[in-house]
Every structure is written in structure tokens, then in C-alpha cells.
Amino acid sequence: MTVELRHHTTTLSPEARQDLLQVYADVRASLLHLPNYCLATFAERLDRHTADPGFELVLGYDGGLPVGYAYGNTVEAGDRYWKRMAEPLPHGFTDAPALAVKEIGVRTPWRGTGTARRIHDALLAGRAEGRVMLMVNPLAGDGRVQRVYEAWGYRAFNTQPPTPDSPRLTAMIRPTR
Template sequence: MYNKVFGDFPDELAWREQMYDRHRARDGFRLTLALDGDRLLGFAWGYRGERGQFWPDLVAETIPGIAAEWIGDHFEFVELAVEPTSRGDGLGGRLHDELLDGLTGKALLGTTSDGSDPAVRLYRSRGWRTLGMLDSDRQVMGVRLPLAGRS
């Protein structure tokens, strides 16, 4: 399902070896799944992010003004996806909320800069705000946990 939504790995083995196995070994890894029987409808995952990892270092170097406040011991919200035919029914929001449930402190994510994108709208509606731009197409968003009204 990952490739159906994001389409950026040649096959499942490459996805597993180059991304998923590395991510799930990280501190504080969390995974939330939406299942209909054994059919996967959606997923979200993240982990504790630290300086020394590729993405936090890239953010710190590109947007130095946010490093001290936001980077280090933050929760990194890495992926959120709902299968195309199951979208628009609240599943993405529930996966988002469940992944962050019980966490405190800072959370960060990288996403498109397109404010009309469904994911960006979802994040904004949950309190995430833009912290800066990685480039003209990609922004970094942050939120303080617990989410307001969702402790």
C-alpha cells in the first residue's frame, strides 16, 4: 500500500530495507494501522527524532532559526496515508490522533508547501503550523503535544 500512495520505491523489499526497517528500529517508534479484516486501509508512523539523523540535520541547516527550540528529542511524524478509496471518511484524522495520543513535547513533520493539499489541511486543522521552508515545494510543520482538546 505504501507504494500505491507514495510510489517512490521500486518494490516492497527496497521499501523495507531502505526505509521501514531503519525507521522501526529508532527510539520511540510508533505505528498505527487502520484495518478492515486483513485489508490495510491506512497507516501512520513516527519516532523520536534527534540531531545526527538525516532529516533533523537537514532542517537545522536549512532553517537555522528553529533548531534550538524544535529539533532534538522531538517526535517525528513521518508518514500518514489512507488508501485512495477510503479517504474523506475521517480515517486519516483518526490515524493522526492515535499516533500522537499520550505523547508530550514537540512534534515535527515535513510535507508539501501546497496549502490546499488534503494532508496540509488535516495538519492545520489539528494545530500544526508552518515553521519554515525546506525548499519552494516542501515545508516543515510543528506542534506542541498534547494536541489542544485531545489530551
């Protein structure tokens, strides 16, 4: 299984945007009925994220079929990302920019093949930020998703309080390299 990786920054072509939405809809199919996961809400979030500083998307293709993705952007000291944490952060924690991975998703047939890790690592390659963070629902996959991130070197450092549309999320961090 050879997956070709394509990088996109700042503006997405209509084709890349459609491919991402297609994979997202497949990956999140069982959740699309929830307000925070519906395709229209995701598309609105995506449009906001593409305008954020340091936006980058990596799409994976197998034989021309989009099979997975990861995207994120740079967060600076005053970014709202930090303000959503449940517990106060240590002094100086937000001083250095970090990469926030906003989404990772891989279609079922490509799970367990290393595709998600390749896409993730391609997103981190060449980034200037020294740290990378992500949020995970600790209940996703009965905890398996968080354990995958732990195996990739992430460690929990905080949580994000739940909103009416989403569960409490665990904030995880690791060095980019």
C-alpha cells in the same frame, strides 16, 4: 465504517510489514515510478526508521483489510532531521525531544472519513514528546494535504531544501496534545 487500530513498535512482524507495504503501494501508486517513492526505496527507509529511537507504527484495518497507516520516531537535539532544515532554527528549538511523523497514508475509499485523523491521533496518544512534526509537499493535492494538517493544528516552521529525488517540503509542528 469501523477501523481497528493496531500499534507496532521497534520490530515489525512480517505480516505488519507486508500490510504497510501494501497500503503504501496503493496510496502512492501514481508516484511509484519516481526514485524517492518507489516501493524498494520506501522499504529501505522503513527498515532504517524501525531502528530509530521511539519508532511506532499504527496500522488501520477495516474487516481485516489494511486501509491506512502512520508512523514516526523520536528526534533528539543532534538528529539529522534538524540538520536538513533550510533556515537556521532558533536557539534551544531542538533541546526537547520531538516526535517526527515520517509517513501517513490512507487508501482512497477511507479518505474523508476521519480515518487518517484517528490513525494520526492514535500514534500521538501516550507519546512522551511534547511536540510532533511532519514534512509535507505543499503542492500535494493542490495544497489540500497541507491544509488538512493545518486544520489538525500544525503550523509551518521551516522548509527542507529539495534533493534530486524530492521536492521542497514544508516542515510543520504542533503540540502532541
